[in-house]
Amino acid sequence: xxxxxxxxxxxxxxxxEVVEGxxxxxxxxxxxxxxxxxxxxxxxxxxLAGEYEGKxxxxxLDVDANQRTAARFNIRSIxxxxxxxxxxxxxxxVGAVPKPHLERKIQEHLG
Numbered sequence: 001x002x003x004x005x006x007x008x009x010x011x012x013x014x015x016x017e018v019v020e021g022x023x024x025x026x027x028x029x030x031x032x033x034x035x036x037x038x039x040x041x042x043x044x045x046x047x048l049a050g051e052y053e054g055k056x057x058x059x060x061l062d063v064d065a066n067q068r069t070a071a072r073f074n075i076r077s078i079x080x081x082x083x084x085x086x087x088x089x090x091x092x093x094v095g096a097v098p099k100p101h102l103e104r105k106i107q108e109h110l111g
Contacts, residue, residue, distance in 0.1 A: 007049040010059035012068045018059055020087040025109050026057040027102075030073070030080040032064050037096035038079045044099045045081075048106065056106060083109055 010018050010028055019026050029045045031038035042060075049058035063070040063078055073082060073089065083091040083105060091105060 006053040006056070006058055007046060008057070008059045010061040010066070010069070012066045015061070015066075015069045019057070019084050022057050022084070023086055024057065025055070025106070026059065026084040027106070028082045028084065029058075029060045030063050030070055030075045030078055030082065031060060032062060032078055034064075035078050041079050041081075041096040044102065047099065048102060052106060055110060085109055 008018055019028055027045070027048065029038075029041070031042070045058060045060065048056070052058070061069060063075055073080075077094050079094075079096060081093040081097075081102065082089055083093075090109060093102065093105060
């Protein structure tokens, strides 16, 4: 996945800079290519990245390729969507949830 405007690829190497070094709200989708529910939620994540550009940083982290970061945040089920505010982990949503559920979380943390 290439960097696409507001949607960036997070890795073990750049997580500190891309997510923890970011000011404001960031959403990180922890996913894997073999995960069916991850593929279901991917288009929703991409839509949110477009709709909240300028208000929300959106990153995707492949747990297979970046096991150190996945372990650091105790990711046991995917998709796991973690919210960070000014670099601090503030919330987690596990599973393929509907878009309105993620929008409520975004609004809650932007507020």
